[in-house]
Amino acid sequence: MFAQVVLPLSRFQTFxxxxxxxxxGSLRPGSFVNVPFRNRAATGVVAEIAPSTDYKGALKAISAVRDDLAPLPAELWTTLEWISDYYMxxxxLVLKVALPLGFANPAPGRKQVRAKITAAGSTALDGWNRRAPAPKSLLSILAARxxxxxxxxxxRLVPSARTALRHLSGLGLVELSEEPLPTDPLGPVSTPQTATVILTAEQSVALEALRRGRKADRFAPFLLRGVTSSGKTEVYFQAARETLAAGKSVLVLVPEIALTPQVAARFRGAFGEAVALWHSHLSRAEKAWTWRQLQQGRIRVVVGARSAVFAPLENLxxxxxxEEQEASYKQEDRAPRYHxxxxxxxxxxxxxxxxxLASATPAVETYFNGxxxxxxxxxxxxxxxxxxYPxxxxxxxxxxxQRTDNYQLILTQPLIDGIAQRLERKEQVILLQNRRGFAPVCACNDCDFVAECPNCSVPLTYHKRAxxxxxxxxxxRAPGLDSCPDCGSPYIFVLGVGTQQVEEVVQGLFPAARTRRMDADTTRSRHAHRQILEQFEAGEFDILIGTQxxxxxxxxxxxTLVGVVNADTGLAFPDFRAGERTFQLVYQVCGRAGRRKDRPGEAIIQTNHPEDMAIKAAARLDAHRFYNQVLAERRExxxxxxxxxxxxxxxxxxxxEVWKRAQELRRRLIPTLPxxxxxxxxxxxxxxxxxxWRFHLLLRSDREHDxxxxxxxxxxxxxxxxxxxxGSLKGVRILLDMDPVSLL
Ligand SMILES: [Zn+2]
Ligand SMILES: [Zn+2]
Known part of the structure; x- marks a missing residue:
C-alpha cells in the first residue's frame, strides 16, 4: 500500500x-502521520491511499501514526480538498490555515488551578460537624457550582483557602485540576441557564422548517431573513438546542467575536463549557488547548469568527x-482567499x-440564491x-x-435638535460616521498639493489630537503640516469628516453630554470593545460615536435616536459593491433605534445624494426594492x-516589471474559452x-455556461x-482571488 501525504508547504504537491x-488498517484520508522528510521527521496528513504508485524513485515508509491526534472528520477533509481546488x-497551505498551529507542539500557556467538589465531598458537607470554618465554607461554595x-x-472569598483546599484534596473531598487559562472575551463561564422563551408565530414556523431539515438528515441550506430586532438569534438558538439534544454538534460563525458579544454570550450562558470560542485573539496555547478539546470530543458547540469554519467537530x-453579508468572512490577505x-x-x-445563513440585509448573491x-x-x-420600526x-x-451658508456644516439642525431632545429625556444616541481620524484629506489652498502616503496611492488622514x-x-505617520511642502503657502486645509471631528463638534454643542468614540483607534486593546459597549448599556455615557x-x-x-453623519462615505469607492455596502450599513444602523415598544425610535440620515437608490431604499427600509433594482443592474x-x-x-x-508580467498574463490567457x-x-x-505597485486582470465566467x-x-x-x-518571479507576485469581495 502507498499513501499520498500532504506536508504544510506552499507547493501543489503531495509526497x-x-x-x-x-x-x-489504521490509516484513512485525514489521518496524521510522522514521516521522514529531508533527513528530519515531519508531521503530515494522509490525502490518499492506493494499492500501487507510478512513482519510480526510492520510497521511504511512514514512521508512525500520531495516535495523540484523531484523524480529521471525513467531511472536513473533503471540504479542505474542495478549498484547495476551488481557490487554487x-x-x-490550506492545511496551515485549517490547523492554525501547523503541526508544531504548542508553547505552554498560563495555567489555572480549579477546584471541584467530589461526591464524597457532598456527602461530607451534609453531615459536617467539625469546627473548621474554612473547609466548610469552601465545600458549600463548591457545592453551589x-x-x-x-x-x-x-x-478572595475564604481566608487561607489554599491550605484548606490542599487538605480537602488530600481527603478526597475536593478534586483539583490544572488547565490552561482559557481566554474569554466574555469573562468567566456562567452557570447554564434554561430560560423558556415564547416564540412568535413567524419564529415557530422558521424553527419548524429547520427541525424538518435536521430530521431529513441531509444537506439543507436556509436563508433566514429577518428585519432588525425580529429575533433571528432566538430561532437559530432554539435550533441549536434541539440539534445538541439529538446528539449532534453545532458550529456558529459570527463576523467578529468582539463585535457580536451578545450572540457568543447567549451560547455560553446556555451551554456552559460545551461551548468553545474561537477567534484571532486566542494565544497559541489557548488555540492548542481548544483544538485538543475539540479533537477529544469534549466540545460540541463552537462559536467563532472566520477560521472557526475549520473546527474539527464530529457529527455536525x-x-x-x-450576518452572512459581512466582508470579514472573506480571507483577503493571504491564500487560500476563501469565503x-x-x-x-x-x-x-x-x-x-x-x-x-442569517441576515437582515443578505449579500446580493445570497438573496439571489434564495x-x-x-x-x-x-x-x-x-x-x-x-x-x-424607527x-x-x-x-x-x-x-x-446652502440654507445656512455654512459649507463646513457637519451636523444639521434637525439632527442637533434630535440629540438635544434625547439628552433632555435621558435617552441615548448613536452617531455613525464611517471614517476614523479627524479629516481624510489634507490639501493646499494655493496649489494642487494633497498630502499622500509615500508608500501607497491614497491621501493621508489627519489626526488632530496627535x-x-x-x-x-x-x-x-508624519507630523501635521504648517505650510505647503510644494509652494510654501501657509493655507493648508482639511477636507472631509472623521469620527474625531464629529466628537469634537458634539462636545462643542453639548458640553454637558457624556460622549465616547468607538473606532479602530479607540479599540486597540483586547477588551476595549466590550468595555465601551457595557458602559453604554449601563448608561454611563449618552452619545456613542463610531465607525461601522x-x-x-x-x-x-x-x-432612541440614530444619526448617520454622512451616508455617502462608501459610495465613492470604485467597486461595484459600493451601493450594496452603503445600503447594508444604513439599514442596519437604523435598526439600532427604538428596540422597545414604549420607546419609538428615530433615524436621521444626512446625505449629499438623497436621490441615490441605495440610500433611498435603506431610508425606506425597503429591501425588496433595493435587491430587485441591484439584480437588474448586475445582470445588465x-x-x-x-x-x-x-x-x-x-x-x-x-x-x-509588474506591468510587463501583467501584459504577459494577458497574452497567455487570450483567446479565452466561450x-x-x-x-x-x-x-x-x-x-x-x-x-x-499593483496591476490586475479580471476573468469573468458566465454562470450559465460554467x-x-x-x-x-x-x-x-x-x-x-x-x-x-x-512564489514570486523577478520580484513580482501573482495573487489569485476567486470571488473577490473587494477590487481595490
Ligand atoms: Zn501649495
Ligand atoms: Zn501608506
Whole structure:
C-alpha cells in the first residue's frame, strides 16, 4: 500500500510513502502521520491511499501514526480538498490555515488551578460537624457550582483557602485540576441557564422548517431573513438546542467575536463549557488547548469568527452563519482567499447538515440564491415584542449648507435638535460616521498639493489630537503640516469628516453630554470593545460615536435616536459593491433605534445624494426594492451573481516589471474559452500600496455556461505555469482571488 501525504508547504504537491503492513488498517484520508522528510521527521496528513504508485524513485515508509491526534472528520477533509481546488491553493497551505498551529507542539500557556467538589465531598458537607470554618465554607461554595471554580476566585472569598483546599484534596473531598487559562472575551463561564422563551408565530414556523431539515438528515441550506430586532438569534438558538439534544454538534460563525458579544454570550450562558470560542485573539496555547478539546470530543458547540469554519467537530448537525453579508468572512490577505460562508455551505453539504445563513440585509448573491430556490428562504417580518420600526428622515446636506451658508456644516439642525431632545429625556444616541481620524484629506489652498502616503496611492488622514498625518493602509505617520511642502503657502486645509471631528463638534454643542468614540483607534486593546459597549448599556455615557463597528447586532434599549453623519462615505469607492455596502450599513444602523415598544425610535440620515437608490431604499427600509433594482443592474453589467469573477493581482516593487508580467498574463490567457471574458490589465484602484505597485486582470465566467467555475480554473491551470502562482518571479507576485469581495 502507498499513501499520498500532504506536508504544510506552499507547493501543489503531495509526497508518496510506503505504508508499513502493521499500519495499513489504521490509516484513512485525514489521518496524521510522522514521516521522514529531508533527513528530519515531519508531521503530515494522509490525502490518499492506493494499492500501487507510478512513482519510480526510492520510497521511504511512514514512521508512525500520531495516535495523540484523531484523524480529521471525513467531511472536513473533503471540504479542505474542495478549498484547495476551488481557490487554487496548495493543499499544504490550506492545511496551515485549517490547523492554525501547523503541526508544531504548542508553547505552554498560563495555567489555572480549579477546584471541584467530589461526591464524597457532598456527602461530607451534609453531615459536617467539625469546627473548621474554612473547609466548610469552601465545600458549600463548591457545592453551589456546577463547574470547577478557579482557586484564585476562592482565595478572595475564604481566608487561607489554599491550605484548606490542599487538605480537602488530600481527603478526597475536593478534586483539583490544572488547565490552561482559557481566554474569554466574555469573562468567566456562567452557570447554564434554561430560560423558556415564547416564540412568535413567524419564529415557530422558521424553527419548524429547520427541525424538518435536521430530521431529513441531509444537506439543507436556509436563508433566514429577518428585519432588525425580529429575533433571528432566538430561532437559530432554539435550533441549536434541539440539534445538541439529538446528539449532534453545532458550529456558529459570527463576523467578529468582539463585535457580536451578545450572540457568543447567549451560547455560553446556555451551554456552559460545551461551548468553545474561537477567534484571532486566542494565544497559541489557548488555540492548542481548544483544538485538543475539540479533537477529544469534549466540545460540541463552537462559536467563532472566520477560521472557526475549520473546527474539527464530529457529527455536525447545524451550521449557522450570522450576518452572512459581512466582508470579514472573506480571507483577503493571504491564500487560500476563501469565503467562510461559502466554505460553510460546502462543509454542510459534505456533512449532510442544516446550514442557516442569517441576515437582515443578505449579500446580493445570497438573496439571489434564495430567490432561485437554491436556499429555502425563511422570513421574519415583525419586530420582536411589538416594537415599531424607527421613523427615518433623510436630510439633504447640500440644501442645508446652502440654507445656512455654512459649507463646513457637519451636523444639521434637525439632527442637533434630535440629540438635544434625547439628552433632555435621558435617552441615548448613536452617531455613525464611517471614517476614523479627524479629516481624510489634507490639501493646499494655493496649489494642487494633497498630502499622500509615500508608500501607497491614497491621501493621508489627519489626526488632530496627535497632530499627525497617518496612512490607514500601511501605518505611515508624519507630523501635521504648517505650510505647503510644494509652494510654501501657509493655507493648508482639511477636507472631509472623521469620527474625531464629529466628537469634537458634539462636545462643542453639548458640553454637558457624556460622549465616547468607538473606532479602530479607540479599540486597540483586547477588551476595549466590550468595555465601551457595557458602559453604554449601563448608561454611563449618552452619545456613542463610531465607525461601522457600531452598526452590528447590538441591542440597547435606551437608544432612541440614530444619526448617520454622512451616508455617502462608501459610495465613492470604485467597486461595484459600493451601493450594496452603503445600503447594508444604513439599514442596519437604523435598526439600532427604538428596540422597545414604549420607546419609538428615530433615524436621521444626512446625505449629499438623497436621490441615490441605495440610500433611498435603506431610508425606506425597503429591501425588496433595493435587491430587485441591484439584480437588474448586475445582470445588465454581467456582475456576480450572474458571472463568477477571478481576480489576478500582480504586485511588486518595480513598476515596469509588474506591468510587463501583467501584459504577459494577458497574452497567455487570450483567446479565452466561450463564456469567459478577460478585462485588463489595468492599475488597481490603489495603484501603490505599502510600497508595491499593483496591476490586475479580471476573468469573468458566465454562470450559465460554467456553473461551478471549473472551466475558469482549467483555463488558468492550462495557460499559466504553476510555479508563477506559488512564489514570486523577478520580484513580482501573482495573487489569485476567486470571488473577490473587494477590487481595490
Ligand atoms: Zn501649495
Ligand atoms: Zn501608506
Amino acid at each position: 508518496t510513502y510506503k505504508v508499513p503492513a502493521q499500519l495499513s 491553493t496548495p493543499l499544504g 456546577q463547574t470547577p471554580c478557579p482557586v484564585t476566585e476562592l482565595v 448537525g447545524l451550521i449557522i452563519v450570522d 467562510a460562508r461559502d466554505v460553510a455551505l460546502v462543509r454542510g453539504r459534505e456533512a449532510g447538515s442544516v446550514v442557516v 430567490l432561485t430556490d437554491r436556499y429555502r428562504t425563511l422570513q421574519l417580518t415583525q419586530r420582536y415584542g411589538g416594537a415599531a 421613523k427615518v428622515r433623510l436630510i439633504d446636506l447640500r440644501l442645508e449648507r 497632530n499627525e498625518l497617518r496612512c490607514h493602509y500601511c501605518g505611515y 463597528m457600531i452598526a452590528k447586532g447590538l441591542d440597547f434599549e435606551r437608544v 453589467l454581467a456582475y456576480p451573481p450572474f458571472t463568477r469573477q477571478m481576480r489576478l493581482l500582480l504586485q511588486g516593487a518595480d513598476r515596469d 463564456g469567459i471574458s478577460l478585462l485588463g490589465p489595468a492599475s488597481a484602484p490603489f495603484e501603490r500600496l505599502r510600497g508595491r 456553473p461551478g467555475g471549473s472551466r475558469l480554473r482549467w483555463l488558468i491551470r492550462d495557460r499559466i505555469p504553476q510555479q508563477w502562482l506559488e
